[in-house]
Amino acid sequence: MAKKDSPRSAADPARGRLSTPTDLGGNAVKDIAAAMNVLLADTFALFFKTKNFHWHVSGPHFRDYHLLLDDQSAEILATTDDMAERVRKLGGQTLKSPDQVVKMSRIAPNEADYVEPADMLAELMEDNRAQVAALRAAHDICDEHGDVATASLIENWIDAAEKRIWFLYETLRPAQSGGH
Known part of the structure; x- marks a missing residue:
């Protein structure tokens, strides 16, 4: 574990009015x-990309894909x-505008x-894989600083993203013939 720097207190004037x-x-x-x-x-x-595909999916599996993407988008939004x-809670500041989302996001629109429809699902599967990799990298940062609370949350988000990947993967698999 990396050497800890000194704890910050609410009295630190550099932290401003939003200190924690x-x-x-x-x-x-x-x-x-x-x-x-x-x-x-x-x-x-x-979230927005998943919702976009939810709104614009078409074809013979419309209902199944529409519901899957609606469920996944709601789950994704709930984590924000x-x-x-x-x-x-840590005393940091977070995003304040959609412009910051656009500037900072690594998810291509x-x-x-x-x-x-199959391309939608495949693209979302890859985006969720990238999200898992980013979550693991953030977990490593938390581990370096001994932040077990954030790391614990991240572990749950990894599990949820892996479940989305699994559902997208299984939905994309070709139907097996012969009942096996």
């Missing part, structure tokens, strides 16, 4: 808040508040007029 007392050092708060804000931007972008509030 924590036993984590200033570098820990800075590093973890930065990682979490990028995750938050990615999560908002993944916990992410942002964790940053605030898809603004095509039409996307084949």
Whole structure:
């Protein structure tokens, strides 16, 4: 574990009016808040992309895909508040505008007029895989600073993203013939 820098207190004038007392050092708060804000931007972008595909899916599996993507988008959106509030609990500041989401997110948008349903699912599967990798990297930062609370939340978000990947993967698999 890395050497801890000195804990920051609410009396530290550099922290401003939004300070929150924590036993984590200033570098820990800075590093973890930065990682979490990028995750938050990615999560908002993944939510919007999933919802976009939910709104624009078509074809013979419309109902199944429409419901799957609606469920997944709701699950993704539900994590955003916990992410942002964790940053605030540490005394950091979080995203304040959609512009910050656009600037910080690593999830590429898809603004095509039409996307084949299977391509939608495959793209979302890859985006969720990228999200898992980013979550694991953020977990490593938390581990470096001894932030078990944020790491614990991240572990749950990894599990949820892996479940989304699993559902997307299974939905994309070709039907097996012969009843096996």
